[in-house]
Amino acid sequence: MLKQCLRLFSTAGARLGGYSTVQPVHHLVKIKKSALMPKYDEVSIPKDDIESVGFRPTEIEQDRVAEHYRNSLKSDLMLYFYEHDAEVVRGQKLRDHDPTSPYALYRHKRKPRGFGRPTRDVYPIGPTNIPELTGISLNLYAKDAHVYPWLNISTSLQLAQITNVKPKPVKSKINDLSWKVRMGKRCGAKVELTGSDMSQFLLTLTELVLPRIRTFRGVPKKSGDKFGNISIGLDPEDVKFFPEIEHFQELFPNLFGFHITFKTSARTDDAARVLLSSLGLPFENAPAM
């Protein structure tokens, strides 16, 4: 009697003879349970939160490059790039094959005209798409590090000293025994600069380093990846002009050259050159003043 009463209250009776429509989700997501311990809670706080253990203030002083761009350059660049009745210039896109051919039905699309990669559309200038310097990346590849792995410490230290940012290791992607290159081995360091670190590096480069390099004739005219990013390279003997290294030369017996890429939001290399030129970077074959 009692059992029958209880059965009246249970909800299982409705599902008698049926089955669960909810898919089981357990064992689909791998979870490292040890990482869920309450002592690791503070690791999950984002680093820009002052509660985080890795918090580091970023706005520590006036950024005079950003200020100059915002107050003086931005309006001038918009005026300079303005064209009456400008229209969208379509870039080269992937092309279709002959639609009547049955053989082309599931083929990959043809490469675009020109240099073989799709290019971006260029929109008329407006207040929202004024070219801007978004970042500077330094890439240091040390060929000798394949033979002498201890050089990796020197490469990281050099970049950290110059930029004030902790570098990330660079690893080789290919195997080539004639070059003593092995896949996955460390062979240099790289740094991505944004914000005040970027401004500080740009100022040091344009005001203290480049003017002292005797062979420097400006950023080469051919430099650029057609997408608004301009690169230059520095030789090991140029690197010693960085003041952070110049005053401690005996601590840096091994110096390495590296590549500097100025990443801009400009759609074309010409627009990027105009922007970088206005930020104080000299260019080869620039018109005389």
Place this chain on the structure above:
Amino acid sequence: MLRFTLRAPTFTRALPLLKKYPVSTHRSCRTPKPTMFHKQVSRLYSTGSVQLLAKILSTLLLLRPPVITADLPKFESQYYNYQKELWKRLMWTFPKWFYFREGTLAEQRFRELNKNPVHNNPNMEFIGGRPIIKHQRDLRFKQVLRLPKPYLEGEEGEVEGLESDKPVVPNSRTTPADASNDTTSLERKLARTLYLVISEDQGKLWAFPNFSCENTPLHKVAEEGLYGLGGTEINYFNVSPTPCHVQTSDKGKEFFIKLRILSGSFVAQNKNTTFKWLTSEELGEHLSKNYYEDIKHLMSAV
């Protein structure tokens, strides 16, 4: 890490690539497509119209960009100060084992100048809190370093008058022109953008220089007019031949051509001409109210 004194990028280097373009090949000189404006203009030329053609004027907006960093409001400077102190407290410990190798004379002098913090003695009670010592640094406080003077070969003892000994004193942000309120000087208000205004009637009416156009491009008229007004001792940079604003008034249509002064100075060629270099707020006091309201958006707030 070395940090450098704040200074706005020198304006002489601004846009060097764009400075002198061959005018004949510039995009503005290509044959333009017929637009609404052209259609209207050609209609005005037609004999059927009675309406007179509006006079076209080229107005010169000559500006001197800021030379030094902007003046910060009190709150912002306090904010930066707070963040900087926080940054110093969170900074890594100075790696003295790298910069001052053990056993060297420099290391000995560094040790003399920088005493070790109080040892965290487990048998002692600390009233101000127990010190957290890592690598001979108390992690509770920022690390204050005193560096020994560099040793110079062939010189003994203390050397007086070394350049590195002198404290770095930044130049004054105000100039004699600010003190005497000399509005004709280009060296006034270094942190602000200054605009040139002139007066032909001894300072009763102030206006931007403007010139009438007769079959000459607007930017050419503005550039030649500038040399005529202020002499040829001006090194300027024309931002673009495209005007940045058009203002319709009784005189006609004023097209604003934006120029930046890079070096040199404006020396009035005519006896009756007086000129001033003014900030955007001061322009409001010198120009008529309605006119200033119309062109206010062209002025830089800094």
